[in-house]
Amino acid sequence: MRAVVMGAGSWGTATAKVLSDAGTDTTLWCRREELADRINESHTNADYLAGITLPSNLTASSDIAHALTGADLVVCAVPAQSLRDNLSDWRPHLSDDATLVSLAKGIETSTLMRMSEVIAEVAEVPSEQIAVLTGPNLAREVAEGQPAATVIACTDLSRAEQLQQMFNTGYFRPYTNTDVIGCEIGGAVKNVIALACGMASGVGFGQNTLATIITRGLAETIRLSSAVGGQIETLAGLAGIGDLVATCSSPLSRNRTFGAHLGQGATMEEAQAAASGQVAEGVKSCTSVTALAEKYQVSMPLTEAVNSVCHDGLPVADAVSSLLGRKTKPEFRSGHA
Ligand SMILES: NC(=O)C1=CN([C@@H]2O[C@H](COP(=O)(O)OP(=O)(O)OC[C@H]3O[C@@H](n4cnc5c(N)ncnc54)[C@H](O)[C@@H]3O)[C@@H](O)[C@H]2O)C=CC1
Ligand SMILES: O=C(CO)COP(=O)(O)O
Structure with a gap:
């Protein structure tokens, strides 16, 4: 399984670290090429998580097509109000059977839609392929490896259970839920x-x-x-x-x-x-x-x-x-x- 985290802010970076630590082959997509280069060279994202060393197997890219092509798991880690526009750019490069996970905690102001609804509409994927990861997860604490639990919600329980294994590390413990x-x-x-x-x-x-x-x-x-x-x-x-x-x-x-x-x-x-x-x-x-x-x-x-x-x-x-x-x-x- 290959994962891509789309968005290299504080939570996107911490989540990419969790996936890598859990043994999942992960790419972190950054809007800025210069940030991707710095992450690949220094294994840190000083703009958002100064002082945190990222796993050496975590690679960054600013190339949307390169990041998304062949990814089985696409983690959406951009702010809620920008998800629709970002997804439109990503849409042509998404695999048909990819699972999309939303990290954003917000309601779209223009439509009053939840993030999973925005993903279903823009990416044109069925709701069973969309999951939400949420819980008491302050990015810096998770990136430091402090113990925390989270919820992975998907209407398809077997998909939620598969994601649970992909995100499970010694410090980050996912629980499943079907109540998206x-x-x-x-x-x-x-x-x-x-x-x-x-x-x-x-x-x-x-x-x-x-x-x-x-x-x-x-x-x-x-x-x-x-x-x-x-x-x-x-x-x-x-x-x-x-x-x-x-x-x-x-x-x-x-x-x-x-x-x-x-x-x-x-x-x-x-x-x-x-x-x-x-x-x-x-x-x-x-x-x-x-x-x-x-x-x-x-x-x-x-x-x-x-x-x-x-x-x-x-x-x-x-x-x-x-x-x-x-x-x-x-x-x-x-x-x-
Ligand atoms: N930081 C945290 O502790 C946690 C954050 N979240 C949620 O995750 C989502 C992302 O949050 P963070 O990574 O913390 O945000 P952030 O502000 O640290 O980073 C946002 C990222 O999105 C990118 N981006 C792409 N398009 C953008 C646009 N049009 N406008 C602004 N940024 C754009 C930025 O370049 C940046 O990499 C939010 O919905 C937040 O509520 C959820 C759990 C924990
Ligand atoms: O969602 C979060 C913790 O679970 C992070 O909260 P803030 O976006 O207020 O930093």
Whole structure:
């Protein structure tokens, strides 16, 4: 089996390292030829994962045709809002029976589609050939070989099990799931909730506030996922609460860090500049998740507040007052949080 990871940012590079460490012959596609040359020469990707030594059997290429031709496994590691355009360029070079794995945690703003839906439409492959890899996987920690688990979701369980073996290393432990919807909604919404946690920490609030946002964020995630067709238990797992805890708590999270800048009073432009070109998916997905919630008539007040702060100029302090000023209610309604 030959794998290609399309996108050499922090998570693409770390995932290519996992595959290589698991013994899978892997190529890492980079947009820039100069970066591919540097990775091949130095076995590091200093732009995204400084100080990490990549396996010597991992090779990089900036040539799309060369990278994709004959690849059995194609891992899509570009940001959510750029997946459609990138895939259109990759499409002519994809093998008919290749498995496509999505790493992106977002909802397309122009269509409200999940990433697996974008892949199915643009690459014209059946959903059984598309998988999603998601979970509490901060790239730097995985690249350092710190123990972590992940979820590989595919409607075709035998394909998920095959992928599970391809990604299984002594430090990275994949679990299978067939609930692609729940996994994708979990991954997209947790970035929005991490922005909210970052804002709270930037303001100076402590652990009670953090735990409240994570828990009520999980309730929003469960409501949306259930409405779209996901299973509740998925969100009690790595793709839900697992990823929320990791992302909402860690200073390594780009979304949490972005939110913290806003909470400290930075403008959107200043927070964007501080991200040094790395993607904080929740900034765009807060708009598409809010729209998806409206489409399914699901209440997501935290997500709406994050969207208003990011895109309507609502001050963080006003978002806090408006969330706390809402009508009081029971914790659980008709079986759902
Ligand atoms: N970094 C992390 O810890 C994790 C990230 N993810 C998800 O993986 C996806 C990719 O994230 P990262 O690798 O961390 O992002 P990144 O910002 O570190 O890198 C993005 C990569 O995509 C490439 N790219 C191709 N077309 C692009 C375009 N039009 N605009 C911008 N970049 C383009 C860039 O050159 C770069 O190699 C995101 O959806 C993210 O939410 C998921 C789990 C962990
Ligand atoms: O998805 C992630 C961890 O699972 C990474 O989160 P950030 O994109 O916020 O860094």
